[in-house]
Amino acid sequence: MLTYIARRILIGIFTLLAVTFIVYGLIRNMPGTPLTIMQETVRMDAMMSQDQMDKLEAQYRLDKPWYVGYWFWLGDVMQGDLGRGINDRRKVNIIIGERLPKTLMLTGTSLILTYFLCIPMGLWSTANALSFRERLVSTILYILYALPNFVAAVYLNLIIAVRLEWLPLYGSTGEGYAEMSSLGKMWDIVSHAILPVLCLTYTSLAYYTRFIKANMMETIQQDYIRTAKAKGASPTSILVTHAFRNSLIPLVTIVGLTLPALLAGSVILETIYQWNGIGYLFYQAITMREYPVIMGLVLMFSVMTLLGQLLADVLYAFVDPRITYS
Amino acid sequence: MSAAAELAEQPVKPTKPAVSQGFWATAWRYYRRRPMAMLGLYFVAFLAIVAIFSPAIAGTKPIVCSYKGNIYFPCMGYFYAPWENAIFTTGDHFEKRYEPNLKANDPDSWAIWPLVRQDPIERVRENWFEGQPGNPDKADGKPSWQNLMGTDSNGVDVFAQLVHGTRVALLVGFVSMGIAGAIGIAVGACAGYFGGWVDFVLSRFIEIILCVPTLILVIALLAIAEHPSIWQVVAVIGLTGWTGIARLTRAEFLKIKQIEYVAAAKAMGAGSMRIMFIHILRNALAPILVPISFGIAAAIFTESALSFLGIGADTLTPTWGRVLHEGQNNIRSMWWLIFFPGLAIFTTVLAYNLIGEGIQEATDPRTRDA
Numbered sequence: 001m002l003t004y005i006a007r008r009i010l011i012g013i014f015t016l017l018a019v020t021f022i023v024y025g026l027i028r029n030m031p032g033t034p035l036t037i038m039q040e041t042v043r044m045d046a047m048m049s050q051d052q053m054d055k056l057e058a059q060y061r062l063d064k065p066w067y068v069g070y071w072f073w074l075g076d077v078m079q080g081d082l083g084r085g086i087n088d089r090r091k092v093n094i095i096i097g098e099r100l101p102k103t104l105m106l107t108g109t110s111l112i113l114t115y116f117l118c119i120p121m122g123l124w125s126t127a128n129a130l131s132f133r134e135r136l137v138s139t140i141l142y143i144l145y146a147l148p149n150f151v152a153a154v155y156l157n158l159i160i161a162v163r164l165e166w167l168p169l170y171g172s173t174g175e176g177y178a179e180m181s182s183l184g185k186m187w188d189i190v191s192h193a194i195l196p197v198l199c200l201t202y203t204s205l206a207y208y209t210r211f212i213k214a215n216m217m218e219t220i221q222q223d224y225i226r227t228a229k230a231k232g233a234s235p236t237s238i239l240v241t242h243a244f245r246n247s248l249i250p251l252v253t254i255v256g257l258t259l260p261a262l263l264a265g266s267v268i269l270e271t272i273y274q275w276n277g278i279g280y281l282f283y284q285a286i287t288m289r290e291y292p293v294i295m296g297l298v299l300m301f302s303v304m305t306l307l308g309q310l311l312a313d314v315l316y317a318f319v320d321p322r323i324t325y326s
Numbered sequence: 327m328s329a330a331a332e333l334a335e336q337p338v339k340p341t342k343p344a345v346s347q348g349f350w351a352t353a354w355r356y357y358r359r360r361p362m363a364m365l366g367l368y369f370v371a372f373l374a375i376v377a378i379f380s381p382a383i384a385g386t387k388p389i390v391c392s393y394k395g396n397i398y399f400p401c402m403g404y405f406y407a408p409w410e411n412a413i414f415t416t417g418d419h420f421e422k423r424y425e426p427n428l429k430a431n432d433p434d435s436w437a438i439w440p441l442v443r444q445d446p447i448e449r450v451r452e453n454w455f456e457g458q459p460g461n462p463d464k465a466d467g468k469p470s471w472q473n474l475m476g477t478d479s480n481g482v483d484v485f486a487q488l489v490h491g492t493r494v495a496l497l498v499g500f501v502s503m504g505i506a507g508a509i510g511i512a513v514g515a516c517a518g519y520f521g522g523w524v525d526f527v528l529s530r531f532i533e534i535i536l537c538v539p540t541l542i543l544v545i546a547l548l549a550i551a552e553h554p555s556i557w558q559v560v561a562v563i564g565l566t567g568w569t570g571i572a573r574l575t576r577a578e579f580l581k582i583k584q585i586e587y588v589a590a591a592k593a594m595g596a597g598s599m600r601i602m603f604i605h606i607l608r609n610a611l612a613p614i615l616v617p618i619s620f621g622i623a624a625a626i627f628t629e630s631a632l633s634f635l636g637i638g639a640d641t642l643t644p645t646w647g648r649v650l651h652e653g654q655n656n657i658r659s660m661w662w663l664i665f666f667p668g669l670a671i672f673t674t675v676l677a678y679n680l681i682g683e684g685i686q687e688a689t690d691p692r693t694r695d696a
Contacts, residue, residue: 157654283635
């Protein structure tokens with residue numbers, strides 16, 4: 001097992017090098033550099049002189065070709081330095097670290113909600129399979145699964161935020177946030193988070209519920225379930241203790257895959273709700289050509305994706321004794 | 327297809343031993359039994375009809391007209407701009423105002439007009455058609471008999487944009503998945519069939535692409551093009567969407583190459599290409615079709631998401647996502663810019679998902695009879 005993990009990590013490092021190399025090449029070849037875009041957006045009197053430009057260019061290695069610049073970036077990363085932002089002169093890890101809690105607030109809540117709801121719903125669907133109520137719920141879930149989240153987001157905005165004015169339209173905190181009481185602050189944050197969390201949750205909820213039901217339907221046709229029925233176990237006990245335990249195995253693999261999604265947030269939803277999280281940061285970084293920030297984010301996404309895959313494979317061997325990696 | 331019609335089709339007693347149905351005929355028979363899957367198929371067929379006849383449904387250029395003794399089809403310009411006959415554009419300078427110019431230049435001319443005289447890109451002005459006032463703009467452009475789904479903030483008709491946007495939606499789905507399918511099948515087939523170091527290298531390659539979130543890869547690739555045309559958007563979606571197909575193809579090939587008939591083909595001297603693409607691919611095609619049809623839904627989703635974020639195709643191509651984008655910007659005053667394009671995107675994605683699931687269930691013997 002240990003040799004397997006070591007080998008996977010070695011391959012993973014190679015993959016990381018390739019991913020960052022490709023992405024660095026891609027973003028350096030986008031038209032415009034952070035400096036030219038900065039020049040376009042600032043006022044005339046705040047424009048930089050040619051001298052300052054040259055200095056900054058040298059500092060961010062924009063004067064060197066991209067394949068040379070990459071090795072400088074890599075060298076800095078090896079020393080634990082992700083560099084500094086170009087517009088926002090702070091360190092990249094601080095810029096990212098500042099946005100992470102915001103994204104985690106959305107994705108974490110959504111993930112917890114999904115898991116808390118999908119298991120009982122999946123079990124309920126299995127127990128009531130083919131009944132009218134179950135078919136109705138399944139159809140609704142199926143439709144929700146196909147509903148693109150940005151369409152749902154604008155529909156919900158239109159109805160709940162604009163027509164009914166129940167919840168704020170966008171942002172993560174309202175006006176006069178600083179003067180609110182702590183209870184008011186809490187409600188303010190929650191009210192801003194409800195719509196994005198809802199949009200983030202419904203697709204995965206529909207997917208996981210269907211996934212659990214499909215696995216359970218396969219499990220309950222096994223012989224040992226018939227044995228359990230024959231020995232007089234109650235339906236609930238058959239469903240929960242006998243069947244569900246075994247359909248947990250495929251569920252474990254998905255858990256590993258949700259790890260990157262947890263940190264990446266959602267570019268579209270965060271842009272719609274102007275939620276200052278990782279997805280929005282990425283979108284801004286791309287439009288402003290903030291090379292160090294983009295590279296930092298891509299590094300984080302790739303590490304998380306690879307770790308998630310490794311975690312899923314290791315967990316798989318852990319819960320299913322038939323699988324070994326020796 | 328109702329059960330009664332099914333029964334009526336099947337002969338009561340075949341007079342001679344019937345030849346058993348082939349794989350695809352059987353799959354189609356099972357597919358037809360699923361009303362939801364058929365509904366998805368009908369909907370896509372409906373979209374295809376709308377896309378093909380889009381210039382005849384909504385447009386300001388005549389479908390057919392007689393002008394100075396010749397017959398022209400100016401509406402073809404909606405498919406490809408140079409197909410609009412030069413006599414109307416650089417020749418007699420119609421400036422898109424067909425009706426008054428036709429009459430003024432040639433009193434004997436006649437024309438058959440599209441059902442709805444509205445343009446998907448430009449605002450129809452007062453003097454374009456006799457008896458048809460100019461389009462309202464901004465919050466005045468509510469749905470009305472003149473503008474069935476309202477107009478956007480520039481006064482362009484939304485119905486015309488959605489009808490012409492159907493072409494983009496279908497094109498994006500099929501062309502990008504064609505590209506993705508070709509790459510995915512080629513990569514997956516090589517990895518699965520040759521195994522060894524080829525498999526190792528290709529699998530790492532797939533892993534590298536998978537590591538970068540799709541939307542991010544797409545945004546980065548599109549930024550290189552600066553003002554991407556719809557074809558570039560389609561190409562980028564295709565170039566980034568093949569990893570799932572490749573993985574599945576690889577798994578299928580790993581499984582099928584163990585079967586004896588492959589060894590038999592090898593023994594008879596068939597080359598690798600022949601075995602891979604004629605012998606194995608045929609048997610692997612059904613499971614591969616499933617991610618392709620889900621991929622079409624995902625491609626339509628991605629394209630409209632890009633247009634929605636304002637980084638999709640240039641403004642010369644009407645797309646559903648861009649109308650929605652404008653709706654998002656005017657959410658407080660113009661609900662019709664959200665409701666109609668949202669519905670179009672949703673129903674199309676749903677239809678492809680239904681088809682994908684239908685194929686999956688009809689080709690998998692374990693779920694066929696469920």
